[in-house]
Amino acid sequence: xxxxxxxxxxxxxxxxxxxxxxxxxxxxxxxxxxxxxxxxxxxxxxxxxxxxxxx
Amino acid sequence: xxxxxxxxxxxxxxxxxxxxxxxxxxxxxxxxxxxxxxxxxxxxxxxxxxxxxxxxxxxxxxxxxxxxxxxxxxxxxxxxxxxxxxxxxxxxxxxxxxxxxxxxxxxxxxxxxxxxxxxxxxxxxxxxxxxxxxxxxxxxxxxxxxxxxxxxxxxxxxxxxxxxxxxxxxxxxxxxxxxxxxxxxxxxxxxxxxxxxxxxxxxxxxxxxxxxxxxxxxxxxxxxxxxxxxxxxxxxxxxxxxxxxxxxxxxxxxxxxxxxxxxxxxxxxxxxxxxxxxxxxxxxxxxxxxxxxxxxxxxxxxxxxxxxxxxxxxxxxxxxxxxxxxxxxxxxxxxxxxxxxxxxxxxxxxxxxxxxxxxxxxxxxxxxxxxxxxxxxxxxxxxxxxxxxxxxxxxxxxxxxxxxxxxxxxxxxxxxxxxxxxxxxxxxxxxxxxxxxxxxxxxxxxxxxxxxxxxxxxxxxxxxxxxxxxxxxxxxxxxxxxxxxxxxxxxxxxxxxxxxxxxxxxxxxxxxxxxxxxxxxxxxxxxxxxxxxxxxxxxxxxxxxxxxxxxxxxxxxxxxxxxxxxxxxxxxxxxxxxxxxxxxxxxxxxxxxxxxxxxxxxxxxxxxxxxxxxxxxxxxxxxxxxxxxxxxxxxxxxxxxxxxxxxxxxxxxxxxxxxxxxxxxxxxxxxxxxxxxxxxxxxxxxxxxxxxxxxxxxxxxxxxxxxxxxxxxxxxxxxxxxxxxxx
Numbered sequence: 001x002x003x004x005x006x007x008x009x010x011x012x013x014x015x016x017x018x019x020x021x022x023x024x025x026x027x028x029x030x031x032x033x034x035x036x037x038x039x040x041x042x043x044x045x046x047x048x049x050x051x052x053x054x055x
Numbered sequence: 056x057x058x059x060x061x062x063x064x065x066x067x068x069x070x071x072x073x074x075x076x077x078x079x080x081x082x083x084x085x086x087x088x089x090x091x092x093x094x095x096x097x098x099x100x101x102x103x104x105x106x107x108x109x110x111x112x113x114x115x116x117x118x119x120x121x122x123x124x125x126x127x128x129x130x131x132x133x134x135x136x137x138x139x140x141x142x143x144x145x146x147x148x149x150x151x152x153x154x155x156x157x158x159x160x161x162x163x164x165x166x167x168x169x170x171x172x173x174x175x176x177x178x179x180x181x182x183x184x185x186x187x188x189x190x191x192x193x194x195x196x197x198x199x200x201x202x203x204x205x206x207x208x209x210x211x212x213x214x215x216x217x218x219x220x221x222x223x224x225x226x227x228x229x230x231x232x233x234x235x236x237x238x239x240x241x242x243x244x245x246x247x248x249x250x251x252x253x254x255x256x257x258x259x260x261x262x263x264x265x266x267x268x269x270x271x272x273x274x275x276x277x278x279x280x281x282x283x284x285x286x287x288x289x290x291x292x293x294x295x296x297x298x299x300x301x302x303x304x305x306x307x308x309x310x311x312x313x314x315x316x317x318x319x320x321x322x323x324x325x326x327x328x329x330x331x332x333x334x335x336x337x338x339x340x341x342x343x344x345x346x347x348x349x350x351x352x353x354x355x356x357x358x359x360x361x362x363x364x365x366x367x368x369x370x371x372x373x374x375x376x377x378x379x380x381x382x383x384x385x386x387x388x389x390x391x392x393x394x395x396x397x398x399x400x401x402x403x404x405x406x407x408x409x410x411x412x413x414x415x416x417x418x419x420x421x422x423x424x425x426x427x428x429x430x431x432x433x434x435x436x437x438x439x440x441x442x443x444x445x446x447x448x449x450x451x452x453x454x455x456x457x458x459x460x461x462x463x464x465x466x467x468x469x470x471x472x473x474x475x476x477x478x479x480x481x482x483x484x485x486x487x488x489x490x491x492x493x494x495x496x497x498x499x500x501x502x503x504x505x506x507x508x509x510x511x512x513x514x515x516x517x518x519x520x521x522x523x524x525x526x527x528x529x530x531x532x533x534x535x536x537x538x539x540x541x542x543x544x545x546x547x548x549x550x551x552x553x554x555x556x557x558x559x560x561x562x563x564x565x566x567x568x569x570x571x572x573x574x575x576x577x578x579x580x581x582x583x584x585x586x587x588x589x590x591x592x593x594x595x596x597x598x599x600x601x602x603x604x605x606x607x608x609x610x611x612x613x614x615x616x617x618x619x620x621x622x623x624x625x626x627x628x629x630x631x632x633x634x635x636x637x638x639x640x641x642x643x644x645x646x647x648x649x650x651x652x653x654x655x656x657x658x659x660x661x662x663x664x665x666x667x668x669x670x671x672x673x674x675x676x677x678x679x680x681x682x683x684x685x686x687x688x689x690x691x692x693x694x695x696x697x698x699x700x701x702x703x704x705x706x707x708x709x710x711x712x713x714x715x716x717x718x719x720x721x722x723x724x725x726x727x728x729x730x731x732x733x734x735x736x737x738x739x740x741x742x743x744x745x746x747x748x749x750x751x752x753x754x755x756x757x758x759x760x761x762x763x764x765x766x767x768x769x770x771x772x773x774x775x776x777x778x779x780x781x782x
Contacts (some may be wrong), residue, residue, distance in 0.1 A: 001191070008198065011174060013178030019167040026159055036109030 060309045062125040065141035069117055073103060076125050077711050079287040080132065080144040088137070095135045096128060111283040113142060117472065143311070148286050151279040158272045161210040165265040170207030171470030172199045173757075176258040180754045189251055196248040196255045203257040204241060210264050211237055211273060229409035229454065229492075232416055237263060237591065238448040243442045250659045254439075259446050259756040266764045267454040274458035277465050277478070284474050296328045297321075299372075299546045313375055321371040323527035327364045331373040332357060338369030341529070343495045345676040345695070346628050363676055363695045367529055386717070402478045404725075405457045408732055420444045423747045432749075440749040446756050447746040448739055452763040456731035459771035464724035467775055471630060471716040472707040473689075479705035483687040484717060485725035486668045490616060491659070491685070494627035494637050495603065500709060501674070501693040503533035504604040506585060511597055519590040519599070522547055522566045530601050554588075562593045574598055605640060612711040613641045619718065622667065626650045626658060628677050655681035672714060674698055689714060724774050731767045738763040 002048070059483040062076065069075035083089065092114060096105035104117035116128055127142065128774040132139040175195045182192060211234070218230040228468070237260050296313055297305045297320040305320055310328045313319065318334070321327055327340075339351040340604040342364050351367055354360060361372055420441045427437035465475050475481070492498050508516060520538020523531040525547035544564065547557035554567010565572045566588065574589035585602035606612075616623055624645035627634045634648035647658070659681055662669050671685035674694035682688035682701045690702035699705055706713035742759050745751055 012171065012202075015167055015171045015174075019163060021162065022163040022167070026156065026163065031156075031159060033108040033110045036089060036107060039109065041064060043086055043090050 061306045061312070062141050064309050064312045066125055068120070072120045074120045075115065075117045076128070077142045078116065078128065078132070078139040080107075080112055080114055081138040081140075081349055083109065083112050083137065091135060092132065092137065095131060099123065099127065099131065110280070112287055113283075114139065141309070142286065143309075148279075148282045151275070151282050153246060155272070155275050155279045158268060158275050161213060162265065162268040162272050164206050165210035165261060165268050168202050168210070168261045169265045171202050172258045172261055175202075176753065176757070180752075187610050190588045192253070193248065193251055196244075196257070199255065199257040200245060200248060203261045204245075206552050207237060207261055207264060210261075210268060214264070214267065222345055227413050228407065229412070232409075232413045232445075233263070233267060233449060233454070235417075236260075236445045240446045240449075243418060243439065247439070250630055254448055254753050256442075256753050256756065259753055262757060262760060263446075263449050263451050266451045267759070270458040271453040273462040274478070277458075277462050277475070281465075281475050281478075282617065297325075305670050317375045319373050319375060321360070321366045321373055323366055323368055323370065324529055324532060325366050327360050327366065327373070328362055329356060329373065329375045330359070330361050331375040332359050333371050333675050334374045336369055336371040338371050339367040341365040341367055343629075343675065348495075348629055359605060361676070367528065377665045393666075403457075404482050404728060404732075408453060408456075416445065416448045417745070419448070419743065426747075427749070436749070440747070443749070443751045444743065444746040448612045448752060449758060449760075451760050452735035452738055452754055452767045453732065455771075456735050457728050457766055459768050460724050460731060460774050461726045463771055463774040464720055464727075468566050468704075471714040471720070472710075473717040473720075474707070475703070476700075476705060477703045480687060481721045481724050482728070483703065484670065484721040487621070487670035487687055487718065489622040489662055489667040490624075490670045490672060490714075491655075491681075492623070492625050492643075493671075493675060493678050494625055494634055495629055496674040496693060498609050498625070498637055498641065498711070499603040499605055501603070501691070502536075503530060503586070503601050505534055505537040506600045506602055506604070508599075511599065515590070515592065515595070515597060516695070518544075518564065518592065519597070522555055522557060522564050522590075525549060525557070526566070530588050531555070533702055534566070534588060534599060558599050563591075565589075565591045569598065572596060603651055605637065606709060606711040608710045608712050610641055612715055613643060615715045616718075619715075621718070626655050626681075628652075628675065647677050650682050652677045656684045659684050670718075689717070713725070720774075727771060727774050734767055734770060738766075 025031070064074050066074050080092070083092065087584075089109055092107050093105050094103055096116065097120075101119045101122040102116065103119065104115060107113070107663050109113065114128075114132075116125075129139050129141075164492075175198050179187065179192055179195050181187075187780055192766045212482070214230045214233050214237070217228065218234040221228040221231055240256045240260040240263075244257050244260070245462050248255050295307050295309050298308050298313055299318045299320065300306045308454060313329060316343055319329060319331070322340075323338070333356055334355050335356065337353075337355045340354045340358075340360060341351055342348060342361070345361050345363050352358075355373060359376075360371070422436045423444050424441035428434060428641045429441055432440075461478065461481055464481055468475065511519075516538050517540065520535045520540030521542060522544045523535035523538070524540050524543035526532075526549050544557045544559060547555050549555045550567070550571070554565060554571040556563060556565045556567075558564070568587040569575045569578050569587060572589035572591040574591060577589070577596055577598045578587055585600040588599045588601055590599065613623060622645075624647075625634060625643055626647050627637075628650055629648060631648040634646050637645075638646040647654075650658070655678070657672065659669050663686075668686040671682050671688040672690070673682055673688070674691050676695040678690075679695070679697045679701045682698055683692065688702045689704045690698050692699075692705055694702070694705075704717055706717070738759070745755070
């Protein structure tokens with residue numbers, strides 16, 4: 001059962017990483033336009049960004 | 056006279072040397088449009104950001120400060136085939152967006168915690184039947200507490216706050232039992248963990264929050280979307296006015312930048328965006344949007360004009376008395392206030408359910424505790440059982456029953472061209488059993504149509520259309536549009552108040568009043584509603600009859616409503632002859648003409664007394680109070696601002712079919728909501744006896760809770776399959 005010492009923190013860290021990633025994606029506005037995002041994924045040529053796009 | 060467009064009101068600074076504007080764009084609906092717009096706008100030098108939001112139908116633009124005029128973006132979009140309008144985010148929408156993000160963040164936290172606590176709970180459940188050491192179980196419980204307590208404290212905020220607000224106002228709502236259930240479950244679990252007990256309910260409490268947050272988020276998202284659409288509508292209606300900035304210089308500015316006392320120019324064919332008084336000029340104005348009356352009114356010095364009036368023939372200078380629609384007709388304002396107060400008394404289905412729910416659940420839990428104590432159990436065991444009852448009855452499925460259906464039904468309505476303005480509109484629309492239509496602009500189309508185009512030779516009609524392009528008169532515009540004219544006749548001269556003339560190949564063409572074209576003799580028995588415009592080519596004479604036509608599918612829609620056993624009548628402010636002809640064309644036996652706003656409300660009240668639930672469909676400003684007074688109301692997109700803001704639903708496009716589609720969709724939605732509530736109640740009926748008997752383990756609680764929630768969600772999905780045969 002000593003394996004728990006590694007596994008439990010590992011599991012929590014993985015979950016925590018998922019949460020942080022979610023909060024970051026929310027903050028960077030990735031949920032603002034769900035309809036558009038669905039189409040952007042399959043658009044063939046995005047116009048090349050002229051400057052770092054995000055606020 | 057020099058005209059400039061002034062967009063400075065909408066432009067804001069976005070960081071160093073960068074300016075930002077939001078545009079609402081009409082007609083963006085696919086990936087192709089999105090790519091086309093972004094490419095087209097990015098091609099303009101110095102544009103640093105051009106990003107389309109397909110959900111909200113908007114474009115965000117940023118460019119190097121001082122290098123570009125925002126008008127250029129609008130022109131560019133026009134070239135690409137899209138109409139765009141500068142857009143100002145309302146504070147209400149900002150709040151909705153912030154709330155929506157907050158709920159999503161809470162949901163993320165709760166979902167994270169649920170998954171991790173569940174990961175710890177499953178070993179405990181399986182360990183309880185195998186050979187887990189008590190120390191290991193305690194360790195897992197403590198870990199669960201470590202995750203669940205902070206997560207619940209954060210993600211539970213929406214519920215705790217709302218419950219606290221309700222309790223401070225000495226009322227109760229659905230969030231009160233939720234908050235009590237969650238807090239008791241967590242508190243009891245901590246106590247149990249300290250005492251090395253076998254069962255802890257951390258997983259149930261946090262899972263409950265997750266499911267409820269899904270429902271809450273869906274509900275909020277629907278409202279946010281509605282708000283965004285409403286914001287766009289306001290922008291698309293191009294609330295601008297030509298304001299005098301110098302004696303001879305005018306600037307096209309948004310209404311928000313106009314103050315009382317300013318002088319604006321109203322050209323023929325323009326819709327007035329402000330309330331004011333004519334100080335110079337003479338013209339005919341169409342006030343049908345305000346009074347329902349289709350006859351034009353003469354406007355001259357001293358005539359009051361209201362926002363929504365259409366200027367027909369001459370140019371007017373208007374002194375602004377109120378830029379917003381705050382003052383309009385005092386009577387309408389007063390009626391509207393009264394009607395709106397009466398309306399807020401409606402109680403939503405969810406509130407009605409929770410009002411019954413909370414006392415029953417809390418009484419059951421209390422009785423369970425007392426019952427066990429009387430039966431000889433220890434206080435500790437009795438309380439544990441009581442809390443288990445609370446957990447098992449926590450309105451998980453109940454909280455999802457209505458928002459999930461609403462979200463899916465509003466999406467289905469959106470597809471058939473109906474936008475929701477208020478959240479409970481679906482419930483109220485489903486109950487409607489009597490429809491009152493306004494005539495002008497609702498049963499009829501707001502724009503004019505040439506009624507006798509078929510009687511006129513095609514080449515003549517085409518020529519008339521081309522000549523009509525040189526006039527601003529709305530009737531001429533209708534002729535030009537009906538003829539599909541594109542290239543104006545060269546050298547056409549407009550004679551104010553008379554018509555247009557031109558000489559083509561040595562033959563004189565004239566379009567305008569019958570007297571102007573020498574065609575009085577041809578004007579005979581034409582219907583009283585139509586405007587007559589004459590056309591002459593050399594010695595040939597023709598008359599065109601132009602009027603507002605009925606919506607193309609109006610008759611079929613009326614028949615479909617009758618088939619659904621819905622009472623129908625027309626209440627119009629227009630003249631008797633006009634209303635009578637529309638009523639007979641549509642086979643509506645009940646109609647009233649020349650009705651004032653107060654009469655309309657009186658009629659609605661009369662129907663209410665008889666127990667009818669009235670759906671009011673209207674567009675004019677004179678309809679606004681009755682729209683508010685009715686049980687539920689609908690407006691076409693072309694309606695006056697005030698009416699649109701008051702209506703519960705707004706429908707798009709020329710056909711009237713969305714009215715029937717909305718009724719069908721909402722009836723189905725209400726049916727599903729009721730069904731969901733029954734499912735949730737049925738689940739409680741099955742689960743509560745188990746909880747009372749004290750044999751509930753955390754495993755049973757978790758399974759029952761998620762099972763009922765998923766069942767309700769799946770049932771809600773059925774709202775998506777709207778029947779296609781509308782009419």
